[in-house]
Amino acid sequence: MATQILLNNIDVPGLANFEVYRQLGGYSSVVKTLKNLTPDQVTGEVTKSGLRGRGGAGFPAGMKWGFIDKKSEKPRYFVCNFDESEPGTFKDRYIGQRNPHQLIEGMILGAYALGAGSAYIYVRGELFYVLRIIEKAIEEAYKQGFLGQNILGSGYSLDLYCQPGAGAYICGEETALLESLEGKRGNPRIKPPFPALVGLYGCPTVVNNVETIAALPWILNNGGEAYAAIGVENSKGTKLISACGHIKKPGVYEIELGLPVEEFIYSDEYCGGIRNGHKLKAVVAGGSSVPILPASLILKTAAGEPRLMSYESLSEGGFQSGTMLGSGGFIVMDETTCIVKNLLTFARFYHHESCGQCSPCREGTSWMEKILHRIENGQGTMKDIDLLVSVSKHIEGNTICPLGDAAAWPVASAIRHFREEFEEHVKLQKCPF
Ligand SMILES: Cc1cc2nc3c(=O)[nH]c(=O)nc-3n(C[C@H](O)[C@H](O)[C@H](O)COP(=O)(O)O)c2cc1C
Ligand code: SF4
Missing domain, CATH: 3.40.50.11540 (NADH-ubiquinone oxidoreductase 51kDa subunit)
Structure with missing residues (x-):
């Protein structure tokens, strides 16, 4: 324990x-x-x-x-x-x-x-x-x-x-x-x-x-x-993790920093594994503002090292293949999850919560919600996918507070890791889930 x-x-x-x-x-x-x-x-x-x-x-x-x-x-x-x-x-x-x-x-x-x-x-x-x-x-x-x-x-x-x-x-x-x-x-x-x-x-x-x-x-x-003396590197002490989504045991857990992510997801002491025999698809590790990672990259870094619940290990690989510990809001998704729909839910939230002071955030969050709504509902084009990336890039780093970045990072990371799923929505002209 x-x-x-x-x-x-x-x-x-x-x-x-x-x-x-x-x-x-x-x-x-x-x-x-x-x-x-x-x-x-x-x-x-x-x-x-x-x-x-x-x-x-x-x-x-x-x-x-x-x-x-x-x-x-x-x-x-x-x-x-x-x-x-x-x-x-x-x-x-x-x-x-x-x-x-x-x-x-x-x-x-x-x-x-x-x-x-x-x-x-x-x-x-x-x-x-x-x-x-x-x-x-x-x-x-x-x-x-x-x-x-x-x-x-x-x-x-x-x-x-x-x-x-x-x-x-x-x-x-x-x-x-x-x-x-x-x-x-x-x-x-x-x-x-x-x-x-x-x-x-x-x-x-x-x-x-x-x-x-x-x-x-x-x-x-x-x-x-x-x-x-508890923890690893520059991640000392314990951290509360609120775990939710498609796991057997959602709840608030206190972990010692440095715990392997795999142990956190699959051991009975914590999340108890994925519900009903389903497979892990993706994790948002630190609240909705941090980049989403596919199963392969949340369990192991791109270099093949076991990923740990720590500030350093979760961000290993930068935004290409890493994420952040953030607030400790750990959202687990299995293979039944539509990443586009998930992202649309987040985008709607950020658009609603933007205070409106900076144009990139005020207008950009609105655009991202609209484009994602189009793609999810079968009216998107392939150009829309690149447009989303472009809008997110114009928000990132150009705002008074980090809410703009928080809205942009999930979009950029979801397209980086799950692009084929966006393309499938466009090809089928509907949500495949
Ligand atoms: C949009 C936005 C929402 C935030 N919400 C919270 C929050 O609900 N609780 C919180 O402690 N910090 C939140 N933060 C971070 C705070 O700005 C601040 O960094 C934090 O309260 C500092 O406390 P700490 O150093 O103990 O983490 C938020 C930041 C942003 C940009
Ligand atoms: S980035 Fe922050 S300050 Fe700027 S509009 Fe968004 S919420 Fe307001």
């Missing part, structure tokens, strides 16, 4: 209540840290741990904290990104719903390290039931002296607020999130400046994902080196 840092007590009845969480050792990292460590030492432990952001980009957490503008006299903010709207990704809500105190404990540690007196948890609008659970847990933490003025007599004070979004995928992009938190329309900002210098209300801010923050108590309890 892999080390469980995030899900170790997840099935304990009543874990969302303060008493149960505390009895299991909860909040001990806060007691220890506020007594023994300076904020810089906390950042030092997180840097040593090698923890990378679990929201998708995989940026090293300690390094990001190190960028916070400490010379500024403005207040500093720590913000939790609980927007979780990436198709195929459903891990953060599991922590929020079952183990909200672990997230709050992590928020206190992060805010302390950054010298923030106020912190926010921005929760996706559709997850209102989770927001209610977190709000109740925050109330308990205040009552028990873990939030508010002079926490545990340490002299450190923190106010923690929970804010619902209004249900827009783009508000998961960190600068759009900050705009939304300020009460404005959630449009991504042009960067630089990055939030560490100019963030919430123009003040130094760090935004981290739920899973990143929930790993902090373990790191502060056990030390950064112990965390770094």
Whole structure:
């Protein structure tokens, strides 16, 4: 059984209540840290741990904290990104719903390290039931002296607020999130400046994902080196993977980074193999925004090495033959899946969720949806396939935020690996599935 840092007590009845969480050792990292460590030492432990952001980009957490503008006299903010709207990704809500105190404990540690007196948890609008659970847990933490003025007599004070979004995928992009938190329309900002210098209300801010923050108590309890001892290369610790699609056992799994993909898909400890004796056709390994890979390339790299669940191994081969770990939304497809239809579903999503600020994304996502709709419904031409590639290339790298890339990569990769399936739709003038 892999080390469980995030899900170790997840099935304990009543874990969302303060008493149960505390009895299991909860909040001990806060007691220890506020007594023994300076904020810089906390950042030092997180840097040593090698923890990378679990929201998708995989940026090293300690390094990001190190960028916070400490010379500024403005207040500093720590913000939790609980927007979780990436198709195929459903891990953060599991922590929020079952183990909200672990997230709050992590928020206190992060805010302390950054010298923030106020912190926010921005929760996706559709997850209102989770927001209610977190709000109740925050109330308990205040009552028990873990939030508010002079926490545990340490002299450190923190106010923690929970804010619902209004249900827009783009508000998961960190600068759009900050705009939304300020009460404005959630449009991504042009960067630089990055939030560490100019963030919430123009003040130094760090935004981290739920899973990143929930790993902090373990790191502060056990030390950064112990965390770094788990995993491989620059992929340290554990990662939550939300597995769905045509597998026998969909669900949220905590893996040690470096687990072979084949073991993750086929072993009974995880996905349990493909449903009803079907065959693996393709996998979208890190949420809908990452390139799709056919069975041959998800199980082994182009060089024939076993593919591992790690940042390095999944991206081995670049965009020609690799993909990304992303948010850990692992979507498995068997041979009954129509790749064109799947892509049309994703394209419709990105077109709907584009905030419309940049022309390549606003117009390009609309074009990609229209062309895919034509091909899937038997009205496509061979030229349409190349037109799709061309539109995706004109979006990639030409937009304010990465939503444009996220819309373009799945299209380009699906045509790269499954071109004959697109051509078959055109030849038959209908969907062959
Ligand atoms: C369109 C878009 C949607 C995103 N959605 C989320 C999200 O729901 N949750 C999240 O943590 N990060 C999301 N991100 C990434 C954030 O911008 C940011 O990198 C992340 O919150 C930083 O936290 P981390 O360093 O702990 O991963 C999204 C990015 C983009 C471009
Ligand atoms: S890339 Fe798309 S979502 Fe991002 S800012 Fe531009 S239009 Fe908005």
